[in-house]
Amino acid sequence: MSGYEFLTQKICMPITESIKGWPVSKYLKELEQSQWYSPAELREMQNEKLRGMVRHAYDTVEYYREVFDSLKLTPDDIKSIEDLPKLPILTKDQIRANFPDKMRSRDFDPAKLIIGKSSGSTGEPLKYYLTPREKGFKWACLYRWWRWTGYDFGRKYVNFTVIAQVAFRGIPLAEWLEKTISRALILQAKDMNAENVGDLVRQIQQFKPILIKGHPSTCYYMARYMADHDIKFEGVKAAICNGETLVPHVRDLIAEQYQCGVWDMYGSEGIETAAQCSPNSHHHVTAEAVVTEIVDREGNPVPSGTEGRLIVTALDKWAMPFIRYDTQDAATMSDEVCSCGRGLPLLSSVKGRIVDMGLSPSGKLLSVYAFTPLFAKQPGVDAWQVVQEAPALLSVKIKPAGSFDNATLAAVEREIKDYVGDDVEVTISLVDEIPFTPSGKRRFFISKCPYGVQ
Structure with missing residues (x-):
């Protein structure tokens, strides 16, 4: 010893x-x-x-x-x-x-x-x-x-x-x-x-x-x-x-x-x-x-x-x-x-x-672990999903709850942009529901140009 x-x-x-x-x-x-x-x-x-x-x-x-x-x-x-x-x-x-x-x-x-x-x-x-x-x-x-x-x-x-x-x-x-x-x-x-x-x-x-x-x-x-x-x-x-x-x-x-x-x-x-x-x-x-x-x-x-x-x-x-x-x-x-x-x-x-991993154009590693704390601190977010449509494009879906307002929407957009950088376009849409997978799980981050693990 x-x-x-x-x-x-x-x-x-x-x-x-x-x-x-x-x-x-x-x-x-x-x-x-x-x-x-x-x-x-x-x-x-x-x-x-x-x-x-x-x-x-x-x-x-x-x-x-x-x-x-x-x-x-x-x-x-x-x-x-x-x-x-x-x-x-x-x-x-x-x-x-x-x-x-x-x-x-x-x-x-x-x-x-x-x-x-x-x-x-x-x-x-x-x-x-x-x-x-x-x-x-x-x-x-x-x-x-x-x-x-x-x-x-x-x-x-x-x-x-x-x-x-x-x-x-x-x-x-x-x-x-x-x-x-x-x-x-x-x-x-x-x-x-x-x-x-x-x-x-x-x-x-x-x-x-x-x-x-x-x-x-x-x-x-x-x-x-x-x-x-x-x-x-x-x-x-x-x-x-x-x-x-x-x-x-x-x-x-x-x-x-x-x-x-x-x-x-x-x-x-x-x-x-x-x-x-x-x-x-x-x-x-x-x-x-x-x-x-x-x-x-x-x-x-x-x-x-x-x-x-x-x-x-x-x-x-x-x-x-x-x-x-x-x-x-x-x-x-x-x-x-x-x-x-x-x-x-x-x-x-x-x-x-099995989680998706993606990379931004600047090489930022993107995964569910990056976005979960961001959404967890925002009021009025019932469910969410981030989809990397392309290296420089994120599509964000939010199912709002009762206390969701324009201030929350602006905060979410600001936090995401601060994390992924200015070289990524972020679009946010409010939806009534985010579907589950056939196995009964909800995928919160999906990369259509995944890096490595998938």
Whole structure:
């Protein structure tokens, strides 16, 4: 263990955990042990946690009390995972319609809860509540995944992110100390473009990380630049991709230019669901944190080996329970046993979001992640869609809500122009509806001249 690793693991992390109330180290130690439990032991752990979560949701969350009562069910009717289909599937729209008061447990003081939100890959960030202890468990799940790649605390890593994930965000000195001691280089994915990608590559080369983490589209964009300029990283041991589907040609180019293995990790709404233990393995389900179901379009369970909708039940979300939540992604369960020896269940495939990427004439990288924060802060926008008709032409559709006005319209146009630049023409139209795809999803950014991933 190097001096930095000792400092991070033995001093920095305990201090941070004490200040924030995030018991990461405690949970990580437990997870490092439980991953080696037998499938039967893990199943019993899940059933025990599930019974406690169902009772808690019924007793303290208005939405679930109404659901149970309407079906004439009690918590005693849900004794095991096999009983979950007695309950309806929870959708994003239902959460939004009942958030916050009817979805939040009354066991907790709202002022002491953490508000999380999804990355916005679907175009509509979903808000949810966490307790500090739940935040600690979430990070413990993530760190266990990171350790599967060979990373450990105190080693250098690069994180391409939409929102910087640091414990002391907003406190400049503490944030700087955290980044320095943890040896993290945090880069904003949305700011990458043709003009600065070379500088970012050189910055990473000088930093010499052993791990690089980001969305596949971001990592691929940089890998394309590196391939075009005959550049390869040295010393990088692993790349972690999450947030989008990692398609084969994207994985291959990242592996070639970064000269390392590429791990895929999957989560939804802060529920760390599954990850690969090696670049070529199936995805291990985080059984201590989540129950996964695979169902057909009508919500009926499908046999192992059959692709279907991925439904998850969080076993650790006490502030705001997620029971039978529809991720809107597809997956396939496997009955195989991984050669690594872990008893965690396996998903043989996880098909999350495949996002379009586009380039403006000046080389600005365009994706749903760039536009989601822009629309999220505007009042009166019920739904939206941005279509790149040509490199220099964006067509924007907005479905307005009650508070939408000319000021909002002007703000949207200004924000988009500020982001894409003066070399792109932007047209905005107000519409009554934005259609869903045949799979039931809405595409918020479409590029008719896509770059790379599609």
